[in-house]
């Protein structure tokens with residue numbers, strides 16, 4: 554009885570925190586697929602290997618690694634739509650450890666495609682191209698949400714029409730992507746959510762390799778949490794106390810200062 558109550562309360566609180574997450578059955582069968590290559594990432598004094606596999610992000614919370622989903626999806630399929638429907642697809646991450654990059658209500662935008670016709674995603678206008686997951690070390694699991702939205706008319710917006718958000722979020726590669734107001738975007742463009750899939754991933758060898766080799770983060774920070782390196786901060790991943798802890802550490806420790814400048818999703 555208590556646990557049922559607790560579960561219901563938890564579900565209520567969770568669904569309240571991300572008001573843009575749809576509930577119940579949705580009318581359109583929407584899938585996102587990836588073709589992961591076989592790879593080995595040599596970083597942090599070890600080899601991280603990744604096997605080749607095809608992944609279909611069709612149900613809630615499909616586990617993936619960032620390395621497997623680094624490249625564009627190989628397909629995004631839309632089945633069961635009415636002919637003549639136009640769609641928008643967006644992908645967001647609410648789980649970055651920085652409040653000026655994402656919150657539950659205003660996640661980080663990873664992809665935005667509008668004006669999809671003939672139930673064929675390749676017909677759409679790519680407003681913001683796909684950016685693969687790059688969850689920083691010690692930030693826990695990130696859930697990447699894909700929403701299929703039915704339009705009532707064509708959308709003429711461009712990337713320049715998207716809001717510029719906070720001054721702190723001024724990294725070129727995140728332009729127009731921080732604190733994306735999903736609920737407001739949906740209502741102001743009169744969109745209806747008709748399909749929804751999610752995938753869940755955490756830091757992997759690919760992410761650590763890229764932070765060290767392509768983003769100039771120190772090995773100590775990029776490898777944090779692995780045997781032989783400093784442990785992660787102790788607050789539960791993704792908790793608000795962790796966010797506070799990360800911001801405090803940022804001010805107090807130069808290691809975290811570095812991390813701060815290599816923004817992250």
Ligand SMILES: *[C@@H]1O[C@H](CO)[C@@H](O)[C@H](O)[C@H]1NC(C)=O
Nearest residue numbers: 587588589604605606607608
């Ligand atoms: C992934 O799917 C493609 C196309 O169906 C196929 O050619 C390929 O062998 C599959 N790869 C794996 C690792 O199963």
Ligand SMILES: *[C@@H]1O[C@H](CO)[C@@H](O)[C@H](O)[C@H]1NC(C)=O
Nearest residue numbers: 667668678707708709710711
């Ligand atoms: C969306 O479609 C309309 C009508 O075809 C077009 O005028 C508009 O430019 C399109 N928007 C984009 C971003 O391609």
Ligand SMILES: *[C@@H]1O[C@H](CO)[C@@H](O)[C@H](O)[C@H]1NC(C)=O
Nearest residue numbers: 653719720721722723724725
């Ligand atoms: C970006 O934001 C940082 C932190 O607020 C600031 O120090 C820097 O001057 C800003 N850069 C630009 C180009 O606005």
